[in-house]
Amino acid sequence: MFEAFECYFSCLARSETGYIMFGMIIIALSLGTIFLLTKKSHHMFLSQMVTAFAVMEGFRQMTCSMAAYVWIYLGIISGAMVFLGMVNVAFDRHIRNLEIMDAQFLRGLSAELGCRIYLLDTQKIKAFTHKRKIYVSVGLVELLEPEEIIAVAAHELYHVKHTPNRYMANFLAVASLWLRSYRDEAKADGFAAELAGRDNLITALKKLKVAGLKKREKRIAA
Amino acid sequence: MVKFSRINIESDGLEKFFSPNEVRILQLLWEKESMTSSDINGCINDLSLACIAGTLDRLVKSGVVKRELLESESKVKYIYRPAYTKEEIGNQISERIIESLIDTFGDTVTETLGKYKKE
Numbered sequence: 001m002f003e004a005f006e007c008y009f010s011c012l013a014r015s016e017t018g019y020i021m022f023g024m025i026i027i028a029l030s031l032g033t034i035f036l037l038t039k040k041s042h043h044m045f046l047s048q049m050v051t052a053f054a055v056m057e058g059f060r061q062m063t064c065s066m067a068a069y070v071w072i073y074l075g076i077i078s079g080a081m082v083f084l085g086m087v088n089v090a091f092d093r094h095i096r097n098l099e100i101m102d103a104q105f106l107r108g109l110s111a112e113l114g115c116r117i118y119l120l121d122t123q124k125i126k127a128f129t130h131k132r133k134i135y136v137s138v139g140l141v142e143l144l145e146p147e148e149i150i151a152v153a154a155h156e157l158y159h160v161k162h163t164p165n166r167y168m169a170n171f172l173a174v175a176s177l178w179l180r181s182y183r184d185e186a187k188a189d190g191f192a193a194e195l196a197g198r199d200n201l202i203t204a205l206k207k208l209k210v211a212g213l214k215k216r217e218k219r220i221a222a
Numbered sequence: 223m224v225k226f227s228r229i230n231i232e233s234d235g236l237e238k239f240f241s242p243n244e245v246r247i248l249q250l251l252w253e254k255e256s257m258t259s260s261d262i263n264g265c266i267n268d269l270s271l272a273c274i275a276g277t278l279d280r281l282v283k284s285g286v287v288k289r290e291l292l293e294s295e296s297k298v299k300y301i302y303r304p305a306y307t308k309e310e311i312g313n314q315i316s317e318r319i320i321e322s323l324i325d326t327f328g329d330t331v332t333e334t335l336g337k338y339k340k341e
Contacts, residue, residue: 105296123259123275123282123289123300138291138298139275142259146296 008068015061024054032080036087095130098122106136109150113157125208127152129159140208148204151196158188186219193220223285224315226322239315240286243269243277251287251304258299278302286311 015021031047034040058069099121106117117134119141120126126137134156141149162184193201198220205213205220224239231238236245250265251257259278263271278300281287289300306314323331 101291103298104293105298119298123278125272125275138300139259139271141297142299143271 004068005071008072011061017057017061021054021057021061024050024057028054036084091130095120095135100135109153113153115157115160117153127156127208129156132160134160143207144204145200147196147200148207151192151201151204152208154195155188155192155201157195158184158191162187185216189216189220223318224311225284226318229319239311241277243273244281244286247274247277247281248286248304251302252308256301256303258301262302 028047028050031043031050035043035047055073058073100118101121103119106119110117113134115132115134117136120135120137122137123139123142124137125139125143126135127140128135134153136149136152136156140152144152189201202217202220205216210216228241229239236248240248246266246269247262250262254261259271259274262278263269263274266274269277278287278289282289282302286305287302288305289302292299292301320331320335
């Protein structure tokens with residue numbers, strides 16, 4: 001095994017494009033970090049593309065045993081999964097600190113949608129799913145009309161129902177050859193429009209000033 | 223309460239101890255006593271709702287502003303109230319700063335403060 005690694009590294013050291021591959025990995029990691037901070041899927045997509053190029057470059061350069069390469073690649077994937085796991089734990093703690101309140105007025109909606117909806121003790125405007133529960137902030141509830149809240153909850157419900165197991169999702173994302181958008185916003189919008197009405201969803205998105213509003217509006221209206 | 227690290231004696235007025243947005247919201251709350259976030263947004267037109275929301279969360283976290291959740295059948299909303307009057311805030315800040323100065327410089331500070339005592 002050690003011989004294989006030795007061969008691998010000498011291969012890289014002798015290669016003229018080794019440093020390009022190293023640079024691509026750094027870029028991919030930076031883009032991945034930006035994605036974790038901004039949650040904008042195109043960063044993840046770019047990160048996946050750059051990683052895919054780095055992997056292909058690795059294959060192209062390899063003139064000796066492939067075993068070491070495969071082990072290193074698996075090592076990178078497991079390391080990244082541990083990192084994402086840590087991000088997940090940090091996020092859990094963050095949500096606990098937001099003091100979730102079980103609001104009376106959301107109980108009816110929770111029962112209707114078949115998914116627990118919790119209220120976040122913050123004036124900030126937030127709505128997301130985590131561990132198969134939906135969270136909406138007091139700020140969001142204040143801003144939207146009841147029908148629009150249903151539209152937002154229905155959008156999140158789609159994510160609850162259709163996001164694969166979190167660890168599997170992380171694995172697929174990190175494995176880097178899964179060139180799909182991290183979250184299927186279009187389908188979630190379609191589901192919400194059907195459940196709560198197009199107009200309610202569009203007015204909710206307008207009030208929330210979501211990213212890519214015009215594109216989403218057109219898609220919902222179509 | 224006010225963080226020592228945020229005190230900037232070169233700013234003007236309350237901005238020495240709070241951010242400009244925090245000051246605007248605090249002054250509104252002292253004037254009107256209780257307000258919702260949309261009331262505040264109505265009075266401060268040049269700031270976005272998201273900015274006001276972030277500032278309100280910060281003020282609540284630091285304990286300067288209190289909020290109460292009002293729940294009706296189909297809605298919830300926060301009612302904001304100042305936790306202290308302007309005078310109480312002034313007292314608290316003065317005490318903390320003076321204690322810190324005495325802690326560092328001892329009797330010199332109390333002697334200096336004597337000069338400011340009302341006749």
